[in-house]
Every structure is written in structure tokens, then in C-alpha cells.
Amino acid sequence: xxGTAAPKPPETNRVGLQKKDYAGSKSTLCIGCGHDLITxxxxxxxYDLDIKPEQFVKLSGIGCxxxxxxxxVSRSFSFNSVHGRMPSIATGTALANRxxxxxxVSGDGDxxxxxxxQFVHVMRRNLDLVYVVENNGxxxxxxxxxxxxxxxGSKLKHGAVNHMHAIDLCALAVELGCGFVAxxxxxxxxxxxxxxQAAMAFEGLALLDIVSPCVTFNNHAGxxxxxxxxxxxxxxxxxxxxxxAYDPQYEEMDHGDEREITLGDGSxxxxxxxxxxxxxxxxxxxxxxxxxxHESGKIPxxxxxxxxxxxxxxxxxxxCDTPLSRLKEDVARPSKxxxxxxxxxxA
Amino acid sequence: xxxxxASEADTGTIVNDFVLHVATANGSGSQTSNMVLLRxxxxxxxxxxxxxxxxxxxxGLPTWFTIRANKDGWIARKQxxxxxxxxxxxxxxxxxxxxxxxxxxxxEESLNLGEKRPDCVHYAVPFKKLIAECCxxxxxxxxxxxxxxxxxxxxLFGFDMEEIKKALGTQLAGKQKAIDINLPALEFAYKWAxxxxxxxxxxxxxxxxxxxxxxxxxxxxxxxxGLMFGGVTVVTWYPITPSSSLCEYLEEYLxxxxxxxxxxxxxxxxxxxxxxAVGMLAGxxxxxARAFTSTxxxxxxxxxxxxxxxxxxxxxxxxxNVARTGPSTGLPTRTMQGDIIxxxxxxxxxxxxxxVIPNTPKExxxxxxxxxxxxxxxxxxxxxxxxxxxxxxxxxxxxxEYPTEPFRRGKVLGKDxxxxxxxxxxxxxxxDGDGIPYRTIPGTDxxxxxxxxxxxxxxxxxxxxxxxxxxKNNMDRLARKFETAKNMVPKPEIKDNGHAAGLxxxxxxxxxxxxxxxxxxxxxxLKLDLCRLRAFPFSQEVEDFINKHERVYVVELNRDGQMRMxxxxxxxxxxxxxxxxxxxDGMPLTADEVVEALVKREREV
Numbered sequence: 010x011x012g013t014a015a016p017k018p019p020e021t022n023r024v025g026l027q028k029k030d031y032a033g034s035k036s037t038l039c040i041g042c043g044h045d046l047i048t049x050x051x052x053x054x055x056y057d058l059d060i061k062p063e064q065f066v067k068l069s070g071i072g073c074x075x076x077x078x079x080x081x082v083s084r085s086f087s088f089n090s091v092h093g094r095m096p097s098i099a100t101g102t103a104l105a106n107r108x109x110x111x112x113x114v115s116g117d118g119d120x121x122x123x124x125x126x127q128f129v130h131v132m133r134r135n136l137d138l139v140y141v142v143e144n145n146g147x148x149x150x151x152x153x154x155x156x157x158x159x160x161x162g163s164k165l166k167h168g169a170v171n172h173m174h175a176i177d178l179c180a181l182a183v184e185l186g187c188g189f190v191a192x193x194x195x196x197x198x199x200x201x202x203x204x205x206q207a208a209m210a211f212e213g214l215a216l217l218d219i220v221s222p223c224v225t226f227n228n229h230a231g232x233x234x235x236x237x238x239x240x241x242x243x244x245x246x247x248x249x250x251x252x253x254a255y256d257p258q259y260e261e262m263d264h265g266d267e268r269e270i271t272l273g274d275g276s277x278x279x280x281x282x283x284x285x286x287x288x289x290x291x292x293x294x295x296x297x298x299x300x301x302x303h304e305s306g307k308i309p310x311x312x313x314x315x316x317x318x319x320x321x322x323x324x325x326x327x328x329c330d331t332p333l334s335r336l337k338e339d340v341a342r343p344s345k346x347x348x349x350x351x352x353x354x355x356a
Numbered sequence: 357x358x359x360x361x362a363s364e365a366d367t368g369t370i371v372n373d374f375v376l377h378v379a380t381a382n383g384s385g386s387q388t389s390n391m392v393l394l395r396x397x398x399x400x401x402x403x404x405x406x407x408x409x410x411x412x413x414x415x416g417l418p419t420w421f422t423i424r425a426n427k428d429g430w431i432a433r434k435q436x437x438x439x440x441x442x443x444x445x446x447x448x449x450x451x452x453x454x455x456x457x458x459x460x461x462x463x464e465e466s467l468n469l470g471e472k473r474p475d476c477v478h479y480a481v482p483f484k485k486l487i488a489e490c491c492x493x494x495x496x497x498x499x500x501x502x503x504x505x506x507x508x509x510x511x512l513f514g515f516d517m518e519e520i521k522k523a524l525g526t527q528l529a530g531k532q533k534a535i536d537i538n539l540p541a542l543e544f545a546y547k548w549a550x551x552x553x554x555x556x557x558x559x560x561x562x563x564x565x566x567x568x569x570x571x572x573x574x575x576x577x578x579x580x581x582g583l584m585f586g587g588v589t590v591v592t593w594y595p596i597t598p599s600s601s602l603c604e605y606l607e608e609y610l611x612x613x614x615x616x617x618x619x620x621x622x623x624x625x626x627x628x629x630x631x632x633a634v635g636m637l638a639g640x641x642x643x644x645a646r647a648f649t650s651t652x653x654x655x656x657x658x659x660x661x662x663x664x665x666x667x668x669x670x671x672x673x674x675x676x677n678v679a680r681t682g683p684s685t686g687l688p689t690r691t692m693q694g695d696i697i698x699x700x701x702x703x704x705x706x707x708x709x710x711x712v713i714p715n716t717p718k719e720x721x722x723x724x725x726x727x728x729x730x731x732x733x734x735x736x737x738x739x740x741x742x743x744x745x746x747x748x749x750x751x752x753x754x755x756x757e758y759p760t761e762p763f764r765r766g767k768v769l770g771k772d773x774x775x776x777x778x779x780x781x782x783x784x785x786x787x788d789g790d791g792i793p794y795r796t797i798p799g800t801d802x803x804x805x806x807x808x809x810x811x812x813x814x815x816x817x818x819x820x821x822x823x824x825x826x827x828k829n830n831m832d833r834l835a836r837k838f839e840t841a842k843n844m845v846p847k848p849e850i851k852d853n854g855h856a857a858g859l860x861x862x863x864x865x866x867x868x869x870x871x872x873x874x875x876x877x878x879x880x881x882l883k884l885d886l887c888r889l890r891a892f893p894f895s896q897e898v899e900d901f902i903n904k905h906e907r908v909y910v911v912e913l914n915r916d917g918q919m920r921m922x923x924x925x926x927x928x929x930x931x932x933x934x935x936x937x938x939x940x941d942g943m944p945l946t947a948d949e950v951v952e953a954l955v956k957r958e959r960e961v
Contacts, residue, residue: 063801068639079808079820086798088642088669088809090635091661097632101639101647104590104623106799109643127635130628329619333589334644334797338763340621341587341646343613345758348585351609352755355571 023059023255031055031062033081038073043195043221043236044143048080050198051112051141054205055082058253066102066111070095070124073150074116074143074221093124096131099138100322106332107323110209112139118148121157121176128178132185132214134322139208140216142178143195145223146234153226160306164231180299182216183292183314189215190295190314194243195222196236200310206251207312212273213321220308239308246287246298246311250279270315280312289315370438370558372402372427374513377437378505379444379451383415385499386443388527388538389506390421394750395523396515397425398572401564405431405867406750407944412597412688418447427564431752432867433944438559439513441505442469443483452476460557462508477557481508481549490544491537500541507545512553514560517546571753575746576650578717579676579724580605581756583648584613586725587763588674590640590647591624592633594655597688598744599678602650630655634662634675641666641673642809644797646728646763650676653695654684656702663737664703665811667834670784670793672731672766676724676740678747681942690942691744693863696918699739700892706831710841711739711892715866717753719890720746723846729764734841735795743913745864745944767794771802779804784830785816791837838893845891848898852885857958858905860898860934862889862919864944865911871947872954880955884909889919894926902930909957911950915940 019027031052036045055065062084069075071092078087090098095113102111120128120142131138146159158178159171182190189211191204201219208215220239222228228235233242250267252259254275268280268289280289288294295314302309331340376393380386387408394406404425411417424431436456442448442463452461452469455476463469465480487501510520521539528534579602583591591610593603607624614621627633633649640647651659656677666673679695681687699711712727714720723740731738767788769781779802784793793816796805807818814830815821861869866888876882887901887908902908902923908930910920917936924931937953939945 063803063805064799066643066798084803084806086796086806086809088639090638090809090811091665094631094635094662097627097635098639098642100625100632101590101592101636101641101645102643102798103639104592104625104636105640105643105645105647106797109799126628127632130632323623326623326625327618327620328623329616329621331621332644332799333621333623333640334799336587336589336621338587340616341589341614341763342585342759347613348581348756348758351581352571355573356569356755 022056024061026056028052028056030084031082033083034079036080037076039225041224042073043145043223044074044077045080046195046198047141047143047201047219047221048077050201050205052081053202054209057206058209060110060209064108064110066109068095068099068102068111068113070115070119072116072119072148073223074114075119077114077143093119093122094127095119095124096127096136096140100131100134100136103136103138103323104328105334107137107328107330108332111137112141112209114141114143116156117142117144117146117158118156121178125157125176129181129185132182132187132216135186135188135213135319135325136322137212138214140214142216142218143221144178144218144234145221145227146232147223147227149223149226160233163233164229166226166229177299177303178216178218179313180296183295183299186319187216187314188213188316188319189312191215191217191312192308193217193219193310194239194308195219196240197243197245197310200245200249203249203251204312207249207278210251210253210272210274210276211317213317213319233306242307244302244307244309245283246285246309247283247289248281249311252277252279270317272317278312278315289313368558369560371560371562372425372564374425374438374559375434375436376423376425376439376441376509378421378441379447380419380421380502381444381446382411382413382417382419384502386419386421386502389502390423391527391750392506392520392523393509394423395526395572396510396519397423397561398567398570398752399519399522400516400561401567402427402561403429403431403566403752405752407433407745408749409943410689418444425561427566429566430867430871430947432871433946435946435948441509442467443502443505460559462505479508479512479553486545486548487541490541496537500538503538503541504545507542508549508553510542511546511549512555512557514562516563567752569755571755572750573717573753574601574748574750575717575720575742576602576678576748577605578721578753578756579650579740579742579747580609582721582724583728584609585759586646586728588646588648588728589622590637590645591622591649592627592636592640592647593649594627594630594633594651596630596652596655598680598748599650599652599655599676602676602678602747630658631662634659637673637675638662638666638671641671641731642798644799646732647673648676648728649673650678652678652680653682653698656695656698660703663709664705664707666737667703667707667709668705668811669809670735670795672735672737674724674727674731674738674740676742679741679743687942689744691864691913691944692940692942693743693865693913694918694940695741696912696914696922699741700922706834708838708893709737709739710734710845711741712846713741713862713890713892714746715863715888717746717751718756721756725759726846730841730844732766733764733844734792734837735766736837741863743864767792769794769796769800769805771800771805774800774802774805782816783807783818784814784833786833786836790840791833791835792840842893842895845893845895847895848890848901849888850886850897850901852901853883855883855885856906858885858887858901858908859911860887860889860901860908860919860923861911865913868945868947868950869911872950875947875951876954880951882954882958884954892922894923899927902927902933905933907935907961908933909935909937909954911937911945913939913945
């Protein structure tokens with residue numbers, strides 16, 4: 010037997026799947042697009058969290074970002090829907106089957122322009138959804154117009170200047186009671202990997218507003234959403250860790266100066282404040298921080314705000330545990346006596 | 357002292373045949389009084405209908421309620437009221453002026469309307485004085501005053517007081533405190549009328565037995581029941597008159613009958629707008645729920661993009677359009693059959709939709725459940741076309757029958773089926789040749805269950821495609837599915853006695869048409885065959901009906917003859933045969949209008 014080493018079995022996660030089982034079709038976005046970096050982190054997170062693809066659902070609106078669900082976890086159901094309306098699709102899906110794990114991928118135009126209404130209301134509802142905004146400040150598929158997240162004074166490729174104030178989706182989400190608000194930069198792989206897992210484990214709505222530069226239409230000098238600008242101006246607020254529920258590592262960890270959040274599934278988020286002693290559980294502090302950094306032009310990344318205690322939408326409305334899609338006649342159709350009772354009242 | 361003058365025309369007695377028109381101010385609680393009269397007539401076994409003509413306002417603007425009682429069962433709207441109760445001083449001049457010749461007028465004494473219409477029967481009642489005498493609480497007088505006309509009418513026309521009391525109890529949901537306030541006022545007025553009014557009009561009610569086994573219900577409540585017993589699971593909605601009460605009734609019924617272990621076996625969500633409401637339906641229908649919303653014309657307009665997506669991505673859900681008078685805000689509290697084209701062909705590109713068209717509460721109850729079945733079987737949005745008249749007015753109806761047929765959930769592949777197929781299937785493949793593909797539901801535990809749902813061009817395997825042949829083949833399959841639908845939707849109701857002329861109608865014009873046909877035959881010797889449309893696409897029977905008649909009138913409540921347009925579009929070879937009879941002032945159709953129009957048209961033949 011000597012000399013013939015047994016082939017190493019492929020690495021699998023706890024549901025017996027390999028990383029490649031979470032792959033999607035080949036991306037058709039421009040080479041170097043920030044969105045592809047985010048797609049890779051979503052695949053990582055699904056693998057790391059042992060998500061069963063059959064229980065995972067990918068939703069999107071319309072735009073470059075909304076195309077990306079095709080590029081990860083092909084074994085999962087996906088719905089690429091209507092411009093700006095992903096949140097309503099997600100809401101309906103959750104109502105039909107509350108056991109599904111959902112990710113919604115949107116862009117800055119899809120969310121902050123045409124979809125701002127649905128964004129606002131889905132935040133209020135605290136739907137169980139990872140809401141990813143791949144934020145590059147411009148429309149890609151229609152070739153480079155400003156979106157509502159473009160900063161005041163930033164320039165388009167051909168020199169046009171934006172004179173309007175930007176919509177800060179994180180600030181809006183905090184204001185609206187969203188329980189998990191993070192700002193990230195697609196170029197910061199380490200932080201994205203941890204926060205993506207934390208967001209997926211979070212019960213309730215997790216907003217990830219990710220600066221994801223558009224290499225074709227918004228990567229020039231004068232843009233505040235370009236790779237060079239984001240690299241120079243990113244300010245990491247925290248060192249973030251994620252420890253899954255099954256991982257014994259948590260017990261052995263040094264629980265010193267870190268803030269620890271335990272999620273509903275038993276997993277933990279560890280948040281170590283870097284230079285600034287920032288408290289992400291304080292809503293007012295979160296709003297202040299966003300306002301301050303906005304003035305300075307810096308991009309604070311990390312978990313801006315977290316509150317894991319708000320009830321999820323499906324619980325707010327007291328829905329039964331069985332997915333509504335699976336109810337049979339015996340439950341979904343009241344008895345003959347019920348109809349008789351109503352008829353007698355109307356007679 | 358009240359006076360009563362007899363008109364010269366008054367001779368004899370008219371039993372169980374009158375239209376009672378009550379003018380009040382909106383928000384004054386008059387709905388309760390009107391419903392007491394309506395329910396009491398119903399309880400006395402007399403065929404009756406109640407139509408609420410209300411303003412788009414919460415409090416203060418004029419509102420009218422029309423009750424028609426008719427021993428022969430004619431319950432359509434009738435133009436002229438026989439009895440007019442004027443409780444609103446703002447409109448009383450106009451109410452009195454517009455009363456028909458010889459009508460009975462009941463009004464506040466101090467308005468001094470006696471001189472105005474010497475041809476009418478006058479009952480001047482000192483309502484303000486009486487309410488001060490019988491209702492000590494100043495704050496309640498404004499509301500309770502409406503009970504006085506109930507008492508006066510009950511006495512004048514011979515209502516059974518036991519039925520009045522029973523109706524009041526029903527209307528106040530048995531709340532004793534409310535009954536104790538209202539009933540004494542009602543009885544006080546009854547007694548006053550007995551002692552002070554001399555009966556000089558011919559109208560009387562007498563107990564009969566026409567309502568055995570019947571109920572009184574609004575179409576919106578009937579639809580809600582149909583949906584609940586049809587197994588609706590997800591309801592999303594945005595308030596819009598006249599559809600709001602449908603989802604409100606539905607939520608009320610669901611809360612009452614669909615709780616299990618303290619939890620809801622349904623979800624009702626008030627959305628932020630109609631776009632979100634239909635988006636939620638698309639998500640829910642896609643993920644396997646029986647999903648429903650109700651709206652009206654403006655809501656349908658907002659939903660159009662999603663409707664097209666759902667047609668193209670083949671997602672089941674049901675929308676009830678309780679139509680009102682438009683365009684835009686239009687007359688939001690009046691009725692219209694004006695959304696035919698905007699529903700049948702809703703959205704951009706090549707789209708056509710399945711629409712069921714009920715005409716009574718019983719039929720909307722049945723069709724609501726059937727719409728949920730059709731949507732899942734055909735994997736497409738299905739519409740229920742109702743209108744304000746059906747939805748918000750009070751109709752006598754036969755009791756609803758309990759649906760025993762199992763839910764029809766259509767072609768769904770589960771884990772076992774996928775295993776049998778070895779995971780080989782195509783979401784948009786026409787396996788059976790009927791244009792209806794197979795689908796899987798998110799959460800199905802099989803590695804090949806998932807597919808990518810998109811509004812972009814796709815192959816039978818649901819992969820992205822911009823190939824011209826893929827696009828065309830898919831659109832042809834969708835057309836084939838629509839052909840299949842022709843044999844699945846409710847058939848038209850046809851009465852064919854071989855006459856030369858035919859009449860096509862649908863929905864809430866039914867009562868007026870029914871009454872008109874009898875009048876046409878008995879008074880004008882005009883006979884027509886009838887075809888009541890009950891669905892789109894039009895089935896073969898509709899085509900055959902038009903084919904065998906020399907001329908066909910299409911009666912509808914809109915200016916441009918939208919149903920005729922749709923018939924022309926779908927059955928172009930008959931376009932020369934179809935003639936419009938339209939009515940579009942926001943009011944329900946009357947039999948007299950149909951008679952007048954048809955007599956004129958048929959004379960021209």
C-alpha cells in the first residue's frame with residue numbers, strides 16, 4: 010500500500026455539502042465589479058452556516074445587483090422580480106413559508122430611488138430577511154446615471170455633479186427600528202465574511218449597506234463610491250467575530266473587552282471596538298456617528314446598530330408555525346357548522 | 357300639529373310594492389335606521405334590496421338610502437321613489453322637488469314643505485320637538501333622531517313591530533345599552549304617528565313568505581366567506597373604496613374561524629400601497645400560498661407591472677376588483693363596470709387574464725373559492741370582477757352551500773414526484789399539451805426542485821434566454837394555456853328560445869335585465885334571448901350564442917362599451933352584430949332604462 014496515499018475526501022460542512030454545492034452560474038457582470046466580491050461572501054456564509062440550499066431563497070429586484078442571485082447557490086429557489094419591489098416579494102414569501110431563510114439583493118437605485126417606499130416599510134415590519142444593498146451610487150444597466158445614494162458634490166464619469174443630498178440607508182434603517190444595520194465595503198473581505206454570517210443568523214431584518222464600486226461607471230476621481238476612495242476613506246469601527254451555535258470555541262474565548270451579542274439560534278457575535286469606543290446598541294449614538302462621518306466624507310464600516318430583541322414579523326402577526334403553503338383542507342377550510350353559524354346570523 | 361293632505365290620485369291600497377328613499381347626512385347614524393327598516397321587511401318575508409348612495413365623505417355630506425320592497429321579487433334599482441323621507445335640511449328642497457308625482461313625503465315639520473308639492477302626500481313630523489321629548493341626553497339626539505323616522509314609517513306602512521325590534525337587535529349586535537337608547541325613541545315616534553297622523557297614502561306592508569331560507573348580505577362579505585371556505589391563506593391589501601370592507605370582513609371571519617391553538621392559520625397584512633400588496637401576493641403565490649387581495653380600478657392600475665410579471669412567470673393569486681366610477685378618483689362611492697379592458701388585458705406586452713364575473717352574493721361566494729382553484733390550476737393571476745353595487749349594497753340571497761370539493765392545487769411536483777422523474781423536469785415545459793407547466797414550491801426538499809423565477813425571457817427549463825424562438829414558443833404556450841382556460845372558467849348562463857335578437861349582460865345589471873325582460877314581453881311584446889357572461893376568456897357557448905342571433909345587444913355600465921370591445925377583439929367576425937346599450941352616470945341600472953333603450957333600438961330594426 011505504501012506510496013499510494015488515499016485521496017483526501019473533499020471538505021464538507023455539517024450538512025454534508027461541499028463549497029461547490031453553493032456555487033451559482035458564472036457572473037456576467039463587468040470584471041472587477043464589487044458585486045462579485047459580495048457574491049463570494051454570500052457563498053462562504055451559506056457554506057459556513059451549513060445552510061440547506063432547499064431551505065434558502067434568493068430574491069431581488071432589477072439592476073446589476075439584482076442579477077447576482079443567479080451567481081450563487083443554484084440549488085436554491087430564486088425570484089428576480091420587479092424594480093424596487095424585492096421587499097414585497099420577500100414579505101409574501103415569508104407569509105407563505107416562514108421556515109425559509111431569505112436573502113434579498115438590491116442596489117442603490119433599486120432601493121433608494123424606485124424602491125424607497127418598500128424599503129421603509131419592510132424595515133418597519135422587521136421581516137426575517139438579509140437585505141443586501143450593493144451600493145455604488147450609480148445605475149449600471151442604464152449606463153451611469155446618479156442614484157439617490159450618490160454623495161452631494163460627487164461627480165459622474167463625464168463630469169456632471171450631484172447637487173442633492175444623499176439618502177443614507179443605514180441612518181434611515183436605524184430610524185425605522187431595524188435591528189441589524191451594518192455598513193460594509195466590498196473590498197474588506199474579512200469584515201464582510203463575519204458580518205454576512207452574523208446577518209444570516211440574525212432573527213429579523215438585517216440590512217447590509219455595502220459600498221460596492223462600479224468599475225465601469227463610477228470608479229473615477231470625483232466619485233465617493235470608487236475603489237480608491239473607499240480604500241482611502243474606510244474607517245473600520247470594530248473587529249467583528251462570529252461564533253456559530255455549535256462551536257465550542259465560544260466557551261474558551263477570552264471574553265475581555267468585547268461586546269457579545271447572543272442570537273436566537275444560539276450563535277454569538279463578538280464586537281471589539283477599535284479606535285473609537287462605539288456602542289452599537291445605542292440608537293442615538295448610531296445616528297450621531299452616521300451624521301458625523303457623513304460630514305467628514307469617511308465611510309465607517311462595521312455593525313452600526315444591533316437590537317436582537319424585536320419580535321419578527323411572522324410573530325408580530327401571530328402566524329402559526331406550520332408554513333401556510335402546506336395547510337390542508339382540514340385546517341384551511343372551516344367546518345360546515347361554521348358556515349351554518351354565519352348563515353343563521355344573516356337570516 | 358302635523359297635517360296630512362291626501363293627493364287626488366290616491367285610491368286603493370298598494371301592498372308590498374314601493375321604493376322608500378331616505379335622505380340623511382353622512383355620519384349621522386342613519387345606516388342603522390335604514391338597516392332596521394330593510395331587515396324588518398326582510399323578516400316579514402317581503403323581497404327587498406337596499407342601496408346606499410353615499411358621498412365620498414365621513415361626516416356631514418348628504419347621503420341617501422333606497423329600499424325597494426317588491427312582492428314579485430323585483431329588487432333592481434328603480435328611478436323614482438314612492439316614499440321620500442327627508443331628514444337632511446340641506447337637501448330637503450331638492451329631495452322634495454325631485455320626488456315623483458304623487459309621492460309620499462315625510463319631513464321635519466318646521467321645514468314648511470307643505471306648499472311646494474301639492475301633488476304629493478305630506479306627512480309633516482316635528483322630529484326636533486319629538487327627539488327633545490324622548491331623548492334627554494343632548495349628545496345622543498343627533499344620532500337617535502333617525503330612529504324617529506323608523507317609528508313613523510313602521511306605523512304608517514304597517515310594519516310588524518316585533519320584526520322591527522328583532523331587526524334593531526340584530527343591527528345593534530344585541531348591545532343592550534344601545535337598544536335601551538334607540539328603542540324607546542322608535543316606539544315614541546310610532547305612538548306619536550298613531551295618534552297624530554291620518555293615513556292617506558296607499559302603501560302598506562303585509563307579511564308574506566318569500567324569504568324562506570334566504571339571507572341578507574353585502575357582496576364583499578359573501579366574497580370574504582367564499583375565500584375563507586376556499587382556503588385562502590395569505591391576504592394582503594391596501595384600503596380603497598369600495599373594496600376595503602371585503603378584506604375587513606375577511607379578516608374578521610378568519611380571526612373567528614381560522615385560529616388553531618391560539619395562532620392564525622392565515623396572514624392578513626395591510627400593505628403600504630397596492631404595488632406592495634400585489635408584490636406580496638406574487639411572493640406568497642410563488643411560495644405556495646393561496647393568496648388574495650381586493651382593490652378597485654386605481655389599485656389595478658398600480659398593480660399592472662406585477663400583474664404582467666405574474667402572468668409571465670406563471671404565479672397564482674387572486675385579485676378581486678370591486679369596481680367604482682373612474683378614471684382616477686372619479687366617483688369613488690358610485691358603481692361602474694368600467695374596468696373590463698384594464699382587467700382583461702392588464703399590463704404591458706402580450707397579456708390576457710382569466711376573469712370570473714359574479715352577479716350575486718351567492719355567486720361571488722362560489723366564484724371566490726373557484727378563483728383560488730383556477731389560479732393554482734392555471735398558474736396565473738385570476739381576477740374576480742365585482743363592483744360597488746354588488747360589494748357594498750345589501751342583497752337578499754339564497755343561503756350559501758358548503759363547498760365539499762377538495763382544493764384543486766394544480767400541477768405541483770413534490771419531493772416524491774421529483775425522485776420518480778430522476779430530478780428531470782422543466783418549469784416551463786408543456787408536458788401535457790395544455791399549455792400548463794408543472795411547478796415546484798420553494799422549500800421542496802429535493803436538490804433539483806429549485807428553479808430561477810424571472811421576468812426575463814426563459815427556456816422551458818427556466819434558464820435565461822433572449823433567443824427569438826424561445827420567446828415566441830413561450831408566448832405561444834401561454835396562449836395555449838389561455839385556450840385551456842376557456843373550458844375551465846364558469847360557463848355563461850344562457851336562455852335561448854330561438855328569438856332573433858339576443859342580449860348579452862353580466863354582473864350587477866342582472867336584476868334590472870330580468871325585470872326589463874318581463875316588461876318588454878308583457879308591455880311591448882318584445883322577446884330576446886339572454887346570455888349572461890360569467891367569465892373571460894369567452895367560452896364556445898358565447899360564440900355560439902352570438903353566431904345564432906341576428907343582432908346582439910351588449911348592456912354594460914360604461915361609456916364606451918368595453919365588454920363589446922372585448923367581444924369584438926376576441927370574436928372579430930361578429931363585430932357588425934354587436935350593439936352597445938350603455939349606462940354611465942354612476943348609478944346602478946334600472947329596468948326602465950333597459951326597456952326604453954331596447955324598444956327604441958328594436959323599432960329601428
